[in-house]
Amino acid sequence: MAGLERVNRELFPLRDISSVVQLFTDEVEKSSEPDLALLSIVGGAVENSLTCHRSPVMKDAPVETDDDSGGEFEIEYHIVDALYSQFRSIILGSVDLSAYGDSKYATRELVKKVSDVIWNSLSRSYYKDRAHLQSIYSYLTGNKLDCFGVALAVVAGCQVLGFNDVHLALSEDHAWVVFGENGGETAEVTWHGKGNEDKRGQPIGTSVGSLSWLYVNGQPVICDRYMEVTALVSSINPSFNMTTDIKEVADFQQQLMWMLYDRGYLQRYPMALGNLGDLEEINPTSGRPHCSDLFSQAVDASRKFYNNQHVYPYTYQGGYYFRQKMYKEALGSWANAADVLREYNYSRDDEELYKELMDIANELIPHVMKAVGSGIDAHSILKDPECFAHLLRLYDGICQWEEGSVTPVLHIGWAKPLVNTIAKFDASVRAQLVIDLQDDLDEEHSSEKEDKNSSRSGTADSGNMEKTEEPSKVGDNLNNNNYTKALESDSAQS
Numbered sequence: 001m002a003g004l005e006r007v008n009r010e011l012f013p014l015r016d017i018s019s020v021v022q023l024f025t026d027e028v029e030k031s032s033e034p035d036l037a038l039l040s041i042v043g044g045a046v047e048n049s050l051t052c053h054r055s056p057v058m059k060d061a062p063v064e065t066d067d068d069s070g071g072e073f074e075i076e077y078h079i080v081d082a083l084y085s086q087f088r089s090i091i092l093g094s095v096d097l098s099a100y101g102d103s104k105y106a107t108r109e110l111v112k113k114v115s116d117v118i119w120n121s122l123s124r125s126y127y128k129d130r131a132h133l134q135s136i137y138s139y140l141t142g143n144k145l146d147c148f149g150v151a152l153a154v155v156a157g158c159q160v161l162g163f164n165d166v167h168l169a170l171s172e173d174h175a176w177v178v179f180g181e182n183g184g185e186t187a188e189v190t191w192h193g194k195g196n197e198d199k200r201g202q203p204i205g206t207s208v209g210s211l212s213w214l215y216v217n218g219q220p221v222i223c224d225r226y227m228e229v230t231a232l233v234s235s236i237n238p239s240f241n242m243t244t245d246i247k248e249v250a251d252f253q254q255q256l257m258w259m260l261y262d263r264g265y266l267q268r269y270p271m272a273l274g275n276l277g278d279l280e281e282i283n284p285t286s287g288r289p290h291c292s293d294l295f296s297q298a299v300d301a302s303r304k305f306y307n308n309q310h311v312y313p314y315t316y317q318g319g320y321y322f323r324q325k326m327y328k329e330a331l332g333s334w335a336n337a338a339d340v341l342r343e344y345n346y347s348r349d350d351e352e353l354y355k356e357l358m359d360i361a362n363e364l365i366p367h368v369m370k371a372v373g374s375g376i377d378a379h380s381i382l383k384d385p386e387c388f389a390h391l392l393r394l395y396d397g398i399c400q401w402e403e404g405s406v407t408p409v410l411h412i413g414w415a416k417p418l419v420n421t422i423a424k425f426d427a428s429v430r431a432q433l434v435i436d437l438q439d440d441l442d443e444e445h446s447s448e449k450e451d452k453n454s455s456r457s458g459t460a461d462s463g464n465m466e467k468t469e470e471p472s473k474v475g476d477n478l479n480n481n482n483y484t485k486a487l488e489s490d491s492a493q494s
């Protein structure tokens, strides 16, 4: 049954955010499942009308516009109805259901067919990373979708065909679908990254590739219809250009996210909690949890539902602390992010995460060292052994990420900022370092990476190094090898 009959036509034409929020609220509160195609079309229409021909407000100083220069959009019912019918007819017209048996559950062939229908109707060549390509509105009006948008459109297409077992599966940098009687089947439906052959139709690899962050060690966010609405709302993009956001779109997204949050649809979705935290940091909603609570809820959700295998909750949180100049807490979050990495092998599919860690290690931390180096910070980081421990835990986690990986992670570009950073810490702090040598340390080094999923999940927690029967005071050793000379010469230069 076409979703539009049930839509409250009095809301149209949609002229303000509250009417669009009402439409989304009606959809998630109605007895049957929310209609993904309808919501993606409406959300995309609002986003595109406000970001693609507007007078922008500066990203870091959203000005309250008393006139309605910011909020002007008008979405007519007949436009939404036409686009919705167009999507339905594309899907229903291309898929001959009789060819897929009479099972009420989707088959791999059916999922692949829907993916082909979307895939083959995309423009030949366009800049895939551009903003505003995530919605079915973009697909219908511009034949363009980004990687996430293709996956969402496939799930929406399967919903049109009546296969409500097909759901979105999300890692931190990829999307695929689950389907079948108990959702036990998986299938690639979109591409990933640049220059990689797509694997559409194939199940998610169980090979060594599945030890890469890209598939989050078998801990993806498996969506139900409501979490799929959360994913499409979370993918709303308020950017006008690299430096400017459209405040009305951010407000629109924020209000939708709180509506979904109140219904529990962000509870098992760490990145959505992180996105809402970012929005709240920029523009706090009175009476709502503080953004730092949302970042903590994202961390807790990853620990509770995903075996702490997600990295982004810690980098969302670390980024927040960094912006608030809470540098010790930032180092702690970044070290916790690196603890997650230990479980993974670095693979060429993990570039996005590599860039994130490069930025932390080689841009943000040097910035912290400069900021505290000028002595303004009384309880200086540089005299605090726990900060030093966080820093070492961060780098040790990156090293362990590299261990057993076919692709190296670290290179000289990492070593120079590292040496500089360590050199900034007081010698007295470095001398306090006691390395906790586990008895089985040498066995661990010889064991294959496969053991990663076994014993290592209990890695160092807050970096407190306990005394063991054979402590080796690294501080002393530092003074009689060329490592120290490197430190001294380097610090002499800086």
Ligand SMILES: FC(F)(F)Cc1cc2c(N3CCN(c4nnc(C(F)(F)F)s4)CC3)ncnc2s1
Residues within 6 Å of the ligand: 147, 148, 170, 171, 172, 173, 174, 175, 231, 234, 235, 271, 272, 274, 275, 312, 313, 314, 315, 316, 317, 319, 356
């Ligand atoms: F589907 C893919 F392939 F696109 C993978 C997904 C990404 C993503 C997301 N993102 C990606 C991470 N992202 C981040 N923004 N800041 C981040 C941090 F580095 F600060 F942690 S991570 C923005 C929102 N937000 C909600 N859901 C998803 S599903």
